[in-house]
Amino acid sequence: MLSSRVSLSVAATAATPFRFISQIPNSRFLGQKKMSYLSNPISSSAIPKWNLKMEVSSGSNFTTRASAQPLKNADELIDSVETFIFDCDGVIWKGDSLIDGVPETLDMLRSRGKRLVFVTNNSTKSRKQYGKKFETLGLNVNEEEIFASSFAAAAYLQSINFPKDKKVYVIGEDGILKELELAGFQYLGGPEDGGKKIELKPGYLMEHDESVGAVVVGFDRYFNYYKIQYGTLCIRENPGCLFIATNRDAVTHLTDAQEWAGGGSMVGAISGSTQREPLVVGKPSTFMMDYLANKFGILKSQICMVGDRLDTDILFGQNGGCKTLLVLSGVTNLSMLQSPNNSIQPDFYTNKISDFLALKAATV
Numbered sequence: 001m002l003s004s005r006v007s008l009s010v011a012a013t014a015a016t017p018f019r020f021i022s023q024i025p026n027s028r029f030l031g032q033k034k035m036s037y038l039s040n041p042i043s044s045s046a047i048p049k050w051n052l053k054m055e056v057s058s059g060s061n062f063t064t065r066a067s068a069q070p071l072k073n074a075d076e077l078i079d080s081v082e083t084f085i086f087d088c089d090g091v092i093w094k095g096d097s098l099i100d101g102v103p104e105t106l107d108m109l110r111s112r113g114k115r116l117v118f119v120t121n122n123s124t125k126s127r128k129q130y131g132k133k134f135e136t137l138g139l140n141v142n143e144e145e146i147f148a149s150s151f152a153a154a155a156y157l158q159s160i161n162f163p164k165d166k167k168v169y170v171i172g173e174d175g176i177l178k179e180l181e182l183a184g185f186q187y188l189g190g191p192e193d194g195g196k197k198i199e200l201k202p203g204y205l206m207e208h209d210e211s212v213g214a215v216v217v218g219f220d221r222y223f224n225y226y227k228i229q230y231g232t233l234c235i236r237e238n239p240g241c242l243f244i245a246t247n248r249d250a251v252t253h254l255t256d257a258q259e260w261a262g263g264g265s266m267v268g269a270i271s272g273s274t275q276r277e278p279l280v281v282g283k284p285s286t287f288m289m290d291y292l293a294n295k296f297g298i299l300k301s302q303i304c305m306v307g308d309r310l311d312t313d314i315l316f317g318q319n320g321g322c323k324t325l326l327v328l329s330g331v332t333n334l335s336m337l338q339s340p341n342n343s344i345q346p347d348f349y350t351n352k353i354s355d356f357l358a359l360k361a362a363t364v
């Protein structure tokens with residue numbers, strides 16, 4: 001349950017307002033019960049100085065919704081929107097396998113004139129790298145239709161006119177570096193710092209680059225103490241240094257045998273040492289939604305968000321004012337959706353997206 005949230009309104013360029021919401025951690029990791037989450041108040045030193053206006057609010061804005069309905073008439077839903085935003089893992093594919101019926105479903109939606117967009121919180125790949133994955137799976141998806149949180153981090157920096165003479169320190173994998181490079185930003189860190197160790201001796205002091213103006217944190221399999229200390233020094237000591245998270249997912253699915261610590265664990269370490277909350281650019285923050293709506297000129301009420309996770313995908317759709325469809329082909333099953341502990345109810349649920357092909361007016 002959302003007990004508090006911090007909203008950051010960012011006046012980017014001209015009159016392009018973006019809205020950011022700090023994420024609420026997933027509480028399903030390792031069987032933990034749901035926990036309330038209180039954001040630390042943002043200190044004045046956290047306010048970036050580049051063309052930003054921030055508005056901090058607190059208090060609950062959780063809205064109780066009616067229970068999700070099984071999708072019975074797919075045509076009605078398809079006709080009611082012009083854009084479908086799909087989460088990828090658990091919706092389009094599972095690991096490296098395509099989910100049944102996906103190509104035919106995407107073809108049918110395109111033939112009916114729908115715009116398709118693919119959004120993922122996974123920051124380890126760039127848009128180009130994701131494009132290759134779609135291609136490998138035999139899906140005809142344009143790079144422009146893919147929005148990964150690695151891209152969102154670079155797009156966010158562009159949206160605030162982050163100075164090109166400042167650098168970005170990256171805690172994360174290759175996807176973030178690739179997107180920063182494409183956007184023309186200078187960066188350091190990333191995989192290169194994965195093998196670095198700190199050898200403590202009396203009086204040892206770690207130097208850091210004072211021209212780092214932003215630290216971007218994403219999922220990082222080579223996370224270490226060097227990176228924590230370097231990122232912490234930049235955020236604490238460089239005036240106005242931004243702290244940006246690609247996502248705060250508690251868990252990820254490196255293998256299908258168990259849940260693995262997700263990007264939220266890296267973000268949590270930096271948040272713990274800096275006592276700062278990050279600007280989150282991935283789901284469920286609405287940055288990507290706002291960016292998409294702005295880029296394509298779409299009304300958010302004309303979007304249906306389709307995902308397999310309640311606390312990222314469905315919340316993302318709801319935060320953006322979109323219609324929402326939960327598919328049970330990924331991490332959420334029906335009993336989790338209907339559990340009294342779950343407070344996030346999509347508009348509809350169904351087994352998998354290819355149900356669109358079968359569900360004219362039948363039942364699930």
Ligand SMILES: [Mg+2]
Nearest residue numbers: 087089090308
């Ligand atoms: Mg997913």
